[in-house]
Amino acid sequence: MSSRHILSAPAWPYANGPRHIGHVSGFGLPCDMFSRYQRMCGNPVLMVSGTDEHGTPIQVQADAEGLTARELADRYNRVIAEDLAGLDMSYDLFTRTTTRNHYAIAQEIFIGLYRNGYIFPRTALGAVSPSTGRTLPDRYIEGTCPICGYDGARGDQCDNCGNQLDPADLINPRSKINGETPVFVETEQFFLDLPAFADVLGGWLQGKSGQWRPNVLKFALNLLGDLQPRAITRDLDWGVPIPLDGWRDKPDKRIYVWFDAVIGYLSASIEWARRSGDPDAWRAWWQSPDSDAYYFMGKDNIVFHAEIWPAMLLGYNGKGAKDGTPGSLGALNLPAEVVSSEFLTMEGKKFSSSRSVVIYVRDFLARYDVDALRYYVAVAGPESQDTDFTWSEFVRRNNDELVANWGNLVNRSVSFAARNIGQIPAPGELTETDRALLDRSKAAFGTVGDALRRCRFKLASTEAMRTLAEANKYLSDQAPWKLRESDPDRMRTILHVALQLVDDGKTLLTPFLPRSSQKVFEMLGGTGEWSGMPRIEEVTEDGGQPYPVITGDYRTAARWESMPVKPGTPLGVPAPLFAKLDASVVTEELARLEAK
Secondary structure, three states: OOOOEEEEEEOOOEOOOOOEHHHHHHOOHHHHHHHHHHHHOOOOEEEEEEEEOOOHHHHHHHHHHOOOHHHHHHHHHHHHHHHHHHOOOOOOEEEEOOOHHHHHHHHHHHHHHHHOOOEEEEEEEEEEOOOOOOEOOHHHEEEEOOOOOOOOEEOOEOOOOOOEOOHHHOEEEEEOOOOOOOEEEEEEEEEEOHHHHHHHHHHHHHOOOOOOOHHHHHHHHHHHHHOOOEEOEEOOOOOOOOOOOOOOOOOOOEEOHHHHHHHHHHHHHHHHHHHHOOOOOOHHHHOOOOEEEEEEEEHHHHHHHHHHHHHHHHHHHOOOOOOOOOOOOOOOOOOOEEEEEOOEEEOOEEOEOOOOEOOEHHHHHHHOOHHHHHHHHHHHOOOOOOEEEOHHHHHHHHHHHHHHHHHHHHHHHHHHHHHHOOEOOOOOOOOHHHHHHHHHHHHHHHHHHHHHHOOOHHHHHHHHHHHHHHHHHHHHHHOHHHOOOOOHHHHHHHHHHHHHHHHHHHHHOOOOOHHHHHHHHHHOOOOOOOOOOOEEEEEOOOOOOOEEEEEOOOOOOOOOOOOOOOOOOEOOOOOOOOOOOOOHHHHHHHHHHHHO
16 A cells, blocks of 8 residues: 555644643544554654644733733743653644744735635624723633523634624623623724635535544534634734735734634644755645645534634635635645544543643653553543543553553563573464464554554554453463473463564554553664654744754654564563552542642
């Protein structure tokens, strides 16, 4: 099968605070698991994202902390980059939206849409805080939905019925910042003509039937009947300037944050290409017919990735009801799939930093193995339904599945072989039992790989662990330690089979557990890097202030196949793969949560 270029696009975390595990379970870790698998299959992967740094919420948070918006963005850009690198997220480039490069690309998409007639000016009612005089962003206004009557509707969308809204439509609108009633004033803004894409979007979405997760496709199709022009500029001073004469120098008009943020996938790809030394390298992922783009996010972002971003791309390409011609970048590819996860709650409560129902990534990683969190997200995350994170289930999964199943298999087989032989032994004649288990282990690459390709991480990780449970049973049943004196040849054969199963297991689990898979690779005599790890680099743009980016070289030894272990290879010193957690962890963590 010929390789395809894979664009992996995890949602852009908002730079107003550190990330908690609810965030990364939806947009982050699933995308990294998918990307690592695709690289192991030999596909060129470009995984790009960054911090989303514009908009009024940044300004509101900055005011609360006594900082400028830029200072706040600088602070949390660094914190978030460190959090995601700590999770072993294999970004080719994790950057930010406050770069000159991003401004230029966002403005180019705006101009392309404007020239093709898909952006137009219109007077609208804008919400203003009476106490500060500052524009309130749509998502900072809540009220009763005029369509379904839901009381917690936001100014841009009702999460209950899924319909797009305007803040002025809400019944009894109120500011989420301080509870005051906003004042609505007339202001001129630019709008994206979403209704001009209803037909072409509908045809495109219908073609995704059977390919996308049903919840994503159903939600996106349901929105088609009520597409309205959507404001893409705002009255504020923190954001990308409007690139039109008479507008670009206005100090109080900027492109709205949601419009520029989705363009970040493209601008980050272009920045990556420039930093790689080949400024046109991004085109293989954005313009080639042999490429697929996968976007990963939580379900609250479906409308932006399954409706608005495709509409923007179609309009830039000149493919809406008003036709047109592609902009200067050329025609751009639409998403191959929008992979949306549901929400993760914590001990029965919605994650909330303001209410301290939260555990931040860095706090988690200070106390527990990164692979323990990655495994939990894979096997018990909110893939297709809202899921509750509980400390008791985290401890159980860690102890029963990582420690007692996988860690136990590695420790027993490698330790016994290292102590008694010192190297991978050559096999004697294989029994039917030996062959059957080796065949099943080899076949798991097909079943686990197919699940990973379809972004079914729960199925993939469960199937991998089931295969390892069979290997554990084989080792217990065959009991090579009983044959040391009576049948050393059979002992060596059993150990050879067991080490082959361990090697296969290490590969099958690499997308989920890259750090511990590296350890197993070294125990089995491997040298160098098995699965590439990210690093943080300090970079500058045109001599400006340095800022961190995540990048890495992921062209490593890992391949998605069963590779025969080589007799005679010296075995490394075995060490426990995972720490067993005491039951007191549950009590301690619940007490921490209660104390907050």
